[in-house]
Each structure stands twice: as structure tokens, then as C-alpha cells.
Amino acid sequence: MSASVSVTPPTPSSSSPSLPVALEGLQDFGLNQDACPRRAKQQLDLILLAIEALDLGGSEAILIVADELGLQDIIKNRVNLWQIRSTNPLRRFSKRRPLKQSEAKALVAIICYIARRLTVVVRQLLLVEQQLKEKGQPLDQNFRLADYLLRFRSHFRQRMNPRRASVMEYGEEDKLNALALELLEQLLFCTGTAGAQRLWVSLFDGEV
Amino acid sequence: MQQLQKTYSLPNCTLVLDGMSDPAANPNTPGAMTILTNAVCRFLGHEQTLSGGSDFLNGLVPAVSRYAQEQLSGLKSNQTQRGLVTLKRTETGRHHLSIASESDNGAENAGGNESQAIELTTVQLFDLVEAIDQFLADRSTLPSKQLELQPISKRDVPSQKPLGQKVATPALGAIGLAVAAAALFAVEVPEIRRPLDDGTPIATETADGVESVDPDTITDLEFAAPAITDAAELESIRETVFANIDTAWNEYGYPSFTEDAVYRVSTSADGEIVGYRGVDELAQTATDELPLAKLLYTPPTDTAVSDEPLAQFRVTFTPEGQLSVDPWSDDSGATATETEESSDAETSADTEASASDSDEGEADTPEADSSEAESSEAESSEADEGSGALDQASLDELTAGALTADLYNRLDQKWTQNPTFDEDLEFRVKVNIDSDVVSYEPISSNAKEFEDEVPLSELKQSDDGSDASDFKVVFKSNGILEVSPWEGDNKASE
Known part of the structure; x- marks a missing residue:
């Protein structure tokens, strides 16, 4: 089976007038078909999970933002969004379907848009984490941080398949907390001027 | 020539660039800084600054950019450890940034431009990345410099082992x-059921449009309505039923149930739901979260429905929001009647077929x-x-x-x-x-x-x-x- 991978030059956005503005600047990668690497499927869903843990209205926000950004043609409705997110192989009911690059781009645009709105809380939580770590104090000393970690753990356990070995690795609370914090850092990088391009390109690291 | 200074200021990091414009050499961008003389990074809470000339900036920009990408993907590139500027993660989760002396082999070492190093928190690092991105996006400062992002190539991922305990490890x-x-x-994923199901009587329906009409109680009744068995017709009804339920379900919240909720649903030839019954125990309790009751069609009179031919479907709602509608097959129907509702009779039948419904099928x-x-x-x-x-x-x-x-x-x-x-x-x-x-x-x-x-x-x-x-x-x-x-x-x- 061929696993050849090559990079196509970035297509100028002007050549595809139907492309939503939010997806401009995200180039296509010529893998051997229009699909995203496994790690991308996993990571996008997990970052969304972190957003849901940060923001109580996060799940709704994802759909609303999809509309605001004009991505209705790619993320049509709630069920469709679940289907796209369920390409995450760690999910309990993982779907055996590819994640199209257009779908992944839409998720990237949504993640970065929401991340920007959550900038303040993301920065605060990371600063608190750093301070607690340096003082050698447990992370649940801080109410907001503890709250985020608790919600993330509970979302993760609810939705990921405990029979997958890679999910089992997160059986311990500490490991799941570490994952939650890693995702929080990733969200911080998504808040920047070039957040969307950075996140998008990073999904293909080691794949081209 | 004109002296210029540009400042990119973030809460934890300030990047100051000093330089000159050279309108004669760059007529297209008059007033833009085209020559850099000095660059300084200041960090909140650090007295120390990082500074240098264009070699410093030329080393800093790609190194910081690449390192930021590694933080996002969890993959480490060999390239990061080369060059003037290197970054690595410390055990406490900070980021160690070090700059080799610009003039290791040069003569102007007197200025104390020895190698510099600083430890940054993640937020400080991010502010540095952001200051750089803002500078790169600014067409009036060093317009020849632009954001260049590429995935780390396979070659540059030395061991295919990510940083730390990244989730992507396996x-x-x-x-x-x-x-x-x-x-x-x-x-x-293939469907198991096909719309060919033969002439065995399909359960029929009473007329009392009471919620959760049970198709099975009806089968025994004398006025059994004719069953719709034509495959093409069933398929077209199936599509209507799917679309109706799918659309209605979008109005509902995220399901709280964790297993599939499976229903046997009777519909009229135009796809109106005239009865449904939960096949498994969960389905009895999940009804509130599902649009079946809302879609239930209450016929105006008792006779209206009893003569009408009916179609039977197996409707599955998964916790992840996946909906499937399949013709109710006779053998699953028969088993379901025998075993009452203790278990989902179709599940056992399904396991035979090799490519099964992916939803339950782990x-x-x-x-x-x-x-x-x-x-x-x-x-x-x-x-x-x-x-x-x-x-x-x-x-x-x-x-x-x-x-x-x-x-x-x-x-x-x-x-x-x-x-x-x-x-x-x-x-x-x-x-x-x-x-x-x-x-x-x-x-x-x-x-x-x-x-x-x-x-x-x-x-x-x-x-x-x-x-x-x-x-x-x-x-x-x-x-x-x-x-x-x-x-x-x-x-x-x-």
C-alpha cells in the first residue's frame, strides 16, 4: 500500500472564491488523499474538549461560531459536528470515516476564534499553574484551575473509550491533568495573530 | 536614510526593533524599515534582556517559531537544536532560551555579547511568539521577512517519539x-439490514395515537393493517423517516445516555410515525431526550390508521449523535416478540455479519x-x-x-x-x-x-x-x- 506523501504548494486563496474567509491562509497538504493524519483527528477533538471544560457553554459556542464564521457548508449541524469529532480514534464510538482537510480547517478556525475569546482565562490558568508548581503546591489549590481539570477529566472519561490502550494511559488523575494542561498551552498558542496557521501546520508535523 | 524604531508590546514581552529606511533602495515601500540595526526583547519580571543585530533576529525568528510549533504538535524536530538560538523545555515546565554569541569567531567581542540565556514561562514564551508574529505581519518593518510555516518533515523527526507524555504517543x-x-x-460502514424483507407479516398498528404505541401488542389484533414490503418503497420511506428524525433531533441537547437507544418505529407510507417502542431498557428512559414523541402523528379517527399500510423500522440513536434507520427485519422482529424486551434481539443476529454496525461494534x-x-x-x-x-x-x-x-x-x-x-x-x-x-x-x-x-x-x-x-x-x-x-x-x- 502506498504511503507516499508530498507537499503541494499553497494554493492562493483568491483562486477558490467559494472558500470561507475564515479558512484563508490554511494551505492544503497533499497526502495520498484528502484526509488528515490520525494525530490531527485526535488533537482537534481533544482541544475542543478542553474548550468545553473551560467554558460551560462551549459545546453550544462551537456550533454558533461555525455559523458566525460562515462554515455552515462544512459543519452543517450538531449531528454533523459529532460525526466529524468522532473521527477521533480514542472516542468510544469512533467513526471509521476520514477527516477531510476542509473539515479539519473548519475546526481549526473555530478553535482559534473561541480561544481568542478565552485568552484571559487561559493566560490566568497557566500563570496560576506555573506559580503553584514553583511553590510545590498541589494544582487543586486554585479553585478555577481545579474546576477546569475536574471538568476536563470528566469529559474525557465520559467520551473516550477506556478499552483503548492509549486511553488507559490516562487512567491516573495526574496523567489526565497533565494532558489537560498541555491542551491549555496549545490553546494559548491558538490565541495569537497566526494561531490558526500555526495550529493547522502543526497537525501535519512528521507526516510530510 | 531615516532612523526608525518599532515596538511590539505584549503583556509579558516587548520586542523593540531599531533600524533605518532606505527609500532609494526600496522605492515600493518608502518609509518602511528595511535595515535592522538592533533588536531587543524585554520580559516582564526579568531584568535581563536579549539583544543583538540582524544575526540575532534572523536566528531568533525561525527558532522560536519552530519551537512554538513543537509545543502544538508535541513532535520535536532535529532542527531546533541547531543554529544560534536554541530552546528547550526545563523540568519545571519553563522554556530555556539560549543564544550563542553572535561573534564567536569575530573580533568585536569586547562589547560583552557573550552567550545569553533566559528561562521563560509558557505565557512569556507565547508573548514572544506573538510579538514576532505581529512584527512579521507588519509590512512596514523588514518587509522581506514573513511568517514561514511548514510541517516538520518526516526526516526531521528523529525518533518517532513525542515530547513528554503526549497523547499521541501510540x-x-x-x-x-x-x-x-x-x-x-x-x-x-455497511448496513446490515436490507430492504428486501419478504412477505412475512410486519407488525401493524392500532389507532390510539398514545405516546409509545407498542407495535407488538398490535400484531395479535385482528385488524392487522397491511404491511409495506416493497423494497423501493421502504427505502424511500426510510429516507423520509431518517430526515425527519435527524432534523428534529438537532433541536435537542447532547444525549446524556451512554449506550445506543434503539426503537422499533411504525410509520405510515408517507413517513409519519404512528407508533414506537423502545427495544432495550435504556430506550425506555431516553425518550425524553429524543424527538420521537414530538414526531408522533396522532390520527384524527381510529379507523384512519388501521387500514393504512405501515412500514416498520429499527431506529438507533447513539450517544455520539449518530442516527440510523433500518428496515425492521422479520427475524429480529420475531425474536424480539419472543424474548420480550429483555434484550436487543438484533444484536446477536448482527454479530454474524462480519461488517457490522460500527456504532456498537467494538x-x-x-x-x-x-x-x-x-x-x-x-x-x-x-x-x-x-x-x-x-x-x-x-x-x-x-x-x-x-x-x-x-x-x-x-x-x-x-x-x-x-x-x-x-x-x-x-x-x-x-x-x-x-x-x-x-x-x-x-x-x-x-x-x-x-x-x-x-x-x-x-x-x-x-x-x-x-x-x-x-x-x-x-x-x-x-x-x-x-x-x-x-x-x-x-x-x-x-
């Missing part, structure tokens, strides 16, 4: 497998998904030793799963004639890697006789038998299709 060991898997993911079948996960975990340790070789067994399993699904879909689509045979037809079918049928041979005694009723010869497209694998295909007399990888020994004896 996946990355087997990038090749993941790519292969991606190709196979394109295959749709356990039963060659799921490309789970085999991928497992094999890639097995892979990651091997990959460390630098052998890129895939575990052949896992790959075979993956491929077989996908080919099974593909073959099923193709046969299912073409097999539209109602069976006239009474005994199941069994074939051994050779399929090549493109899912084309290469050859087939009848196995059961009647298979040759009824061969023309099934679409095998139609699908035989290729003689390229290299790399072909065998599948067992059973066309059941009740219209059910089964496809499974050929398991030589135990099946050959049948």
Missing part, C-alpha cells in the same frame, strides 16, 4: 500505518479502527528501533475489514431482486486490493443454480488476481447479505 509510532489507515477510512468485527489503535500501539516500540516496518498481521486485518465493508456495499447496492431461492446461497469470492471482484465460486449446492439472481457476475471487473483475498459471501433467502473474510479451515468444511 499513534506516532506508526505514521505509515496511519496513512494506510486513512486510505481505508474512506470506506463506508467487540464483534474486524474494526479498522480498533485494530489500527492496537497495532499502532504495538508499533510504537518497534519504531523506536528505527524499523519502519508495519506489523503485517495488523495491516492485513485492517485491509480485510475495509475490503469486507467495500464488497458488502457494492453487493448490497446491486442486489435488488427479491430472492426466489429458499436456501441461502454461499460463495467464495476473490477480491483484489481495489475491492474489485476477481473471481468467485459457488460453495453451497444451490449457489450455481441461482447465481444469476445475485450481482456477482456484474461486479466481476478485473482479472488482476495478484494480491487478492478471499471472502465468504452469503445471500440469505430472507434478503440478508453477509460478507466476511474467508476463514479457510472451518468454513471450507461447510
Whole structure:
């Protein structure tokens, strides 16, 4: 089976007038078909999970933002969004379907848009984490941080398949907390001027 | 020449660039800083600054950018450890940024421009990245510098082991497998039920449009309504029912149930739901979260419905929001009646069919998904030793799963004639890697006789038998299709 991978030059956005503005600047990668690497499927869903843990209205926000950004043609409705997110192989009911690059781009645009709105809380939580770590104090000393970690753990356990070995690795609370914090850092990088391009390109690291 | 200073200011980091414009050399961008003389980074809470000339900035920009990308993907590039500016993560989770002296071999070392180093928190690091990104986006400062992002290439990922305890650990060991898997993911999951279901009476419906009308209690009643059995008609009703439920469900919240909720639903010929019943225990309690009650059609009079032909469907709502609507098959219906509602009778029937409903199916079948996960975990340790070789067994399993699904879909689509045979037809079918049928041979005694009723010869497209694998295909007399990888020994004896 061929696993050849090559990079196509970035297509100028002007050549595809139907492309939503939010997806401009995200180039296509010529893998051997229009699909995203496994790690991308996993990571996008997990970052969304972190957003849901940060923001109580996060799940709704994802759909609303999809509309605001004009991505209705790619993320049509709630069920469709679940289907796209369920390409995450760690999910309990993982779907055996590819994640199209257009779908992944839409998720990237949504993640970065929401991340920007959550900038303040993301920065605060990371600063608190750093301070607690340096003082050698447990992370649940801080109410907001503890709250985020608790919600993330509970979302993760609810939705990921405990029979997958890679999910089992997160059986311990500490490991799941570490994952939650890693995702929080990733969200911080998504808040920047070039957040969307950075996140998008990073999904293909080691794949081209 | 004109002296210029540009400042990019973030809460934790300030980047100040000093330089000059040279309108004569750059007539297109008059007033833009085109020559850099000095760059300084200041960080909140650090007295120390990082500074240098254009070599410093030329080293800093790509190194910081690449490091930021590593934080996002969890993959480490060899490139990061080369060059003037290097970054690495400390044990306390900070980021150690060091700059080798600009003039190691130069003469102007007197200025104290020894190597510089600083430890940054993640937020400080991010502010540095952001200051740089803002500077790169600013066309009036060094317009020749632009944001350049590329994925880390395979070559530059030394061990395929990510940083720390990244979630991707198992996946990355087997990038090749993941790519292969991606190709196979394109295959749709087959449905098990087909709309051919024969003439056995389909349960009918009373007229009391009470919520949760139970189709089974109706079967015994004398005024059984005629059943809709025409495959094409059933399919068109099925589509309407699916669309109605799907649309209505969008108005509801995220399901709180964690297992599939399965219902037997009776509809009129135009797709109106006239009755439904939970097949399993969960379905009895999940009703509040589902739009069935809302969609239930209450007929104006008792007689209105009792004469009307009805169709029966099996409707499954998964916790992940996946909806499936399949014709209710007679054998599952019969079993359901016998066993009452203790268990979902269809589940056991389904497990026979090799390519099963993916929604519940973790356990039963060659799921490309789970085999991928497992094999890639097995892979990651091997990959460390630098052998890129895939575990052949896992790959075979993956491929077989996908080919099974593909073959099923193709046969299912073409097999539209109602069976006239009474005994199941069994074939051994050779399929090549493109899912084309290469050859087939009848196995059961009647298979040759009824061969023309099934679409095998139609699908035989290729003689390229290299790399072909065998599948067992059973066309059941009740219209059910089964496809499974050929398991030589135990099946050959049948």
C-alpha cells in the first residue's frame, strides 16, 4: 500500500472564491488523499474538549461560531459536528470515516476564534499553574484551575473509550491533568495573530 | 536614510526593533524599515534582556517559531537544536532560551555579547511568539521577512517519539500505518439490514395515537393493517423517516445516555410515525431526550390508521449523535416478540455479519479502527528501533475489514431482486486490493443454480488476481447479505 506523501504548494486563496474567509491562509497538504493524519483527528477533538471544560457553554459556542464564521457548508449541524469529532480514534464510538482537510480547517478556525475569546482565562490558568508548581503546591489549590481539570477529566472519561490502550494511559488523575494542561498551552498558542496557521501546520508535523 | 524604531508590546514581552529606511533602495515601500540595526526583547519580571543585530533576529525568528510549533504538535524536530538560538523545555515546565554569541569567531567581542540565556514561562514564551508574529505581519518593518510555516518533515523527526507524555504517543509510532489507515477510512460502514424483507407479516398498528404505541401488542389484533414490503418503497420511506428524525433531533441537547437507544418505529407510507417502542431498557428512559414523541402523528379517527399500510423500522440513536434507520427485519422482529424486551434481539443476529454496525461494534468485527489503535500501539516500540516496518498481521486485518465493508456495499447496492431461492446461497469470492471482484465460486449446492439472481457476475471487473483475498459471501433467502473474510479451515468444511 502506498504511503507516499508530498507537499503541494499553497494554493492562493483568491483562486477558490467559494472558500470561507475564515479558512484563508490554511494551505492544503497533499497526502495520498484528502484526509488528515490520525494525530490531527485526535488533537482537534481533544482541544475542543478542553474548550468545553473551560467554558460551560462551549459545546453550544462551537456550533454558533461555525455559523458566525460562515462554515455552515462544512459543519452543517450538531449531528454533523459529532460525526466529524468522532473521527477521533480514542472516542468510544469512533467513526471509521476520514477527516477531510476542509473539515479539519473548519475546526481549526473555530478553535482559534473561541480561544481568542478565552485568552484571559487561559493566560490566568497557566500563570496560576506555573506559580503553584514553583511553590510545590498541589494544582487543586486554585479553585478555577481545579474546576477546569475536574471538568476536563470528566469529559474525557465520559467520551473516550477506556478499552483503548492509549486511553488507559490516562487512567491516573495526574496523567489526565497533565494532558489537560498541555491542551491549555496549545490553546494559548491558538490565541495569537497566526494561531490558526500555526495550529493547522502543526497537525501535519512528521507526516510530510 | 531615516532612523526608525518599532515596538511590539505584549503583556509579558516587548520586542523593540531599531533600524533605518532606505527609500532609494526600496522605492515600493518608502518609509518602511528595511535595515535592522538592533533588536531587543524585554520580559516582564526579568531584568535581563536579549539583544543583538540582524544575526540575532534572523536566528531568533525561525527558532522560536519552530519551537512554538513543537509545543502544538508535541513532535520535536532535529532542527531546533541547531543554529544560534536554541530552546528547550526545563523540568519545571519553563522554556530555556539560549543564544550563542553572535561573534564567536569575530573580533568585536569586547562589547560583552557573550552567550545569553533566559528561562521563560509558557505565557512569556507565547508573548514572544506573538510579538514576532505581529512584527512579521507588519509590512512596514523588514518587509522581506514573513511568517514561514511548514510541517516538520518526516526526516526531521528523529525518533518517532513525542515530547513528554503526549497523547499521541501510540499513534506516532506508526505514521505509515496511519496513512494506510486513512486510505481505508474512506470506506463506508455497511448496513446490515436490507430492504428486501419478504412477505412475512410486519407488525401493524392500532389507532390510539398514545405516546409509545407498542407495535407488538398490535400484531395479535385482528385488524392487522397491511404491511409495506416493497423494497423501493421502504427505502424511500426510510429516507423520509431518517430526515425527519435527524432534523428534529438537532433541536435537542447532547444525549446524556451512554449506550445506543434503539426503537422499533411504525410509520405510515408517507413517513409519519404512528407508533414506537423502545427495544432495550435504556430506550425506555431516553425518550425524553429524543424527538420521537414530538414526531408522533396522532390520527384524527381510529379507523384512519388501521387500514393504512405501515412500514416498520429499527431506529438507533447513539450517544455520539449518530442516527440510523433500518428496515425492521422479520427475524429480529420475531425474536424480539419472543424474548420480550429483555434484550436487543438484533444484536446477536448482527454479530454474524462480519461488517457490522460500527456504532456498537467494538467487540464483534474486524474494526479498522480498533485494530489500527492496537497495532499502532504495538508499533510504537518497534519504531523506536528505527524499523519502519508495519506489523503485517495488523495491516492485513485492517485491509480485510475495509475490503469486507467495500464488497458488502457494492453487493448490497446491486442486489435488488427479491430472492426466489429458499436456501441461502454461499460463495467464495476473490477480491483484489481495489475491492474489485476477481473471481468467485459457488460453495453451497444451490449457489450455481441461482447465481444469476445475485450481482456477482456484474461486479466481476478485473482479472488482476495478484494480491487478492478471499471472502465468504452469503445471500440469505430472507434478503440478508453477509460478507466476511474467508476463514479457510472451518468454513471450507461447510
